[in-house]
Amino acid sequence: MRITFCQGVLAIAITLNLLILYYILRLQQRVLRRHRDHTQPGSRQQLxxxxxxxxxxxxEFEDFENYVPDVVRSFIRQNPEVPVVVAADHLPYxxxxLPSTPNVKVLILKPxxxxxxxxxxxxxxxxxxxxxxxxxxxKADATFQLERMLEELKAGQGKVEMVAAPVHSLAPLQCLNLKVSLRRWTAxxxxxxxxxxxxxxxxxxxVLxxxxxxxxxxxMPLAKPLLTSLFIQTSLREWAVRILDISFSAVHRPLFTSSHNQWKADNxxxxxxxxxxxxxxxxxxxLEDGKxxxxGCSKETPRCFGTIHDDTPEYLYQNRWTPPCCLRALRETAKYVINVLETSGVRYWLEGGTLLGAARHQDIIPWDYDVDLGIYLEDIPNCELLRNADSGSxxxxxxxxxEKAIEGDFYRVQFSEHNxxxxxLWPFYPKNGLMTKDTWMDHRQDVEFPEHFLKPLVPIPFAGFLALAPNDYRSFLELKFGEGVIENPEYPNPALKRMEKEH
Structure with a gap:
């Protein structure tokens, strides 16, 4: 089949038109994309x-009652060009x-x-x-307020990272020092x-x-409560703030005009x-007054960490120690259990890592997760709670x-049904001059020991009270853990997690 000259010209013209149309569409898409990137706040372009x-x-403001529009207008009156951003977790309702000017924007933090x-x-x-x-x-009263703050911040460069001007209110601005220990979960x-x-x-x-x-x-730069959040983060970076001798007035005080709204805001x-x-x-x-x-956890909640694997609780992998609420609960449980044992006539002593904590810290080891007590097997009938635990929790x-532990022939006293x-409680009995037991765990310190360490038992400070411990507890601990164990702290399983110095 032969193609005539006219047919060839027509085919070429159609092909050229298709190519032109294709490039026009590509160009339009590129223009639209560029327009979207330049007009949408959440654009991908490089800042x-x-x-x-x-x-x-x-x-920080509440949807149900606030003075944000008045605040914005007061600053714009002093400087119409100043950018203002109102940041909220969701669209305020x-x-x-707000003033309808290009330099006033609302930022919704929720994606x-x-x-x-x-x-x-x-x-x-x-x-x-x-x-x-x-x-x-x-309320911004005069232009000099922000200008003065800026001058002070620049002048204090290298000494302070923030400057603050108090707001006239019922309570004066307080200057505090904050120390945060993430390892100890404490501020x-x-x-x-x-x-x-x-x-x-x-x-x-x-105003900061x-x-x-x-x-x-x-x-987390805008986490609420804003100042509490900021100062926790900045104190970890050793930043300082200077309080200036200028101040801002308030648009309205009190901030909430009804007791109901105040109640909502407090909650x-x-x-x-x-x-x-x-x-x-x-x-x-x-708090600064000692309160x-x-x-953290309580009797009504689960404990702060899950099942322990390889003697290494999860918080050690986060470079943290035992949460303080857990240590408090362990102290309370240990004191209570020891009181029951003493009242019942059950001979006991601090065992293993618990004794090591008493020798080293006069307390529970800061990264430990339970308390261990040795008891005489023959004394168990003296305690009604232990006798009843043989039949169930x-x-x-x-x-x-x-309760009787499911892992072996020993007893366990839990802080609560939830926590x-x-x-x-590990029952030991004498055999050929050695204290032994029926259940052995795969722990370095789980070994037999001479009974003479228990004759007599001696009091030792532990967790805020006196508890009984083996006499010559240093030799007792070195028998179980090795020489120098008191002076050389280490995590329970150094092969998995070694101790790091606290910063």
């Missing part, structure tokens, strides 16, 4: 370098009527399935070198001297100014504190659970 100036960031991950990243919205964290209800506040203006934490309301790059290098604050300490792994907070707050009047922190 531009930070520019001079500061952004006002409002993070009822809706807030949405139809948005890219960067859409909920605050660093996409804050593009200035500095950021001022402003609480709800604050401890102490009061700074009354004249001190530089510290590591604050209590009260303040810091470098934007510093804020967003924190692992939400408690919940956010609980969530924050759970996220950070803080289970004990010591303690506990956020017994929950006593204090809520402790006495299985426990004291193990």
């Amino acid at each position: 531009a370098p930070l520019k001079p100036g500061m952004t006002i960031l409002i993070r 009822p809706p807030m009527v 949405a399935p139809d948005q890219p991950a960067s859409a909920s990243r605050p660093e996409v919205y804050v593009r200035t070198e500095y950021v001022a964290l402003v609480p709800d209800g604050v 401890e506040y102490t009061a700074a001297p009354p004249s001190s203006k530089v510290c590591t934490a604050l209590r009260g309301e303040a 100014l810091l470098h934007t790059k510093d804020l967003f290098n924190l692992s 939400l604050a408690k919940a956010s504190h609980l969530q924050l300490f759970q996220d950070f792994g803080i289970k004990r907070v010591i 303690e707050q506990w956020f 017994v929950v006593d009047e204090r809520g402790f659970v006495w 299985h922190l426990h004291v193990d």
Whole structure:
């Protein structure tokens, strides 16, 4: 079949038109993609370098009653060009009527399935070198306030990483020192001297100014409660904050106009504190007045860690020690069990790692997960709770659970039916001058020993009270663990996890 000249020209023309149409479509897609990337806050483009100036960031407020629009307007009146970002976990409802200017933006921190991950990243919205964290209800009275804060921060470079201006309220701003030990799951506040203006934490309301790059290098920069969260993270980095002699006034005080709204806000604050300490792994907070707050396990909850494998609890792999709530429960259980044994006429002694803790710390070893006591097998009939445990679990009047262990011929007393922190009772009996037992575990210290170590038993400080221990407990421990064990602490299974120095 021959193709005529006209047919050839027509085929070429159709092919050219298809190619032109293809390239036009590709070009349109590229333009649309570029337009979306430049107009959508959560774009994929590389973030531009930070520019001079500061952004006002409002993070903490309640949907049901707030003064955020008034706060925003007060700062814009002083400087119409200042960028303002209102950050919320979800779209505020009822809706807030904010000034409709390009430099006022609302940031929703909760990721949405139809948005890219960067859409909920605050660093996409804050593009200035500095950021001022402003609480709800604050009023900007004059332009010099933020300018003065910026001057002070620049002047204090190398000495402080943050500056704070108090907000006039019922409670004055308090300068505190905060020490956080993640290894011990603990945050401890102490009061700074009354004249001190530089510290590591604050209590009260303040406008806080810091470098934007510093804020967003924190692992959880906008976690609530905001100042509590920030100072826990910054104290771990040894940052300091200076309180300035300037202050901001309040749009409205009290912040909530009804007792019901105040009640709602207080409950939400408690919940956010609980969530924050759970996220950070803080289970004990010591306040500056010496009072303690506990956020870990109790009799009504499971213990803070799961089943132990190879003598190495999971928290050791996180470079942490036993949670303080668990140590407290173990102390309480040990004291109670020892009191029952003494009252019942059951001879006992601190065993294994528990005795090692008493010799080294006068307490439970800071990374231990149970308490071990040796008892005389022949004394078991003297204790009603132990006798009854042979027939099944017994929950006593204090809520402790006495039972025969399923792993072997010994007894276990649990903190509660829910919380299985426990004291193990190992029945020993004399045989040819040695103390032996019927159940042996694959532990280095699980060996027979001469009975003369128990004649007599001697008192030793342990966990806040006096408990009985083998005489010459150093020789007893070195028989079980090896020479120098008291002076050379190590984790239970060094082959899996060796001890690291605490920072």
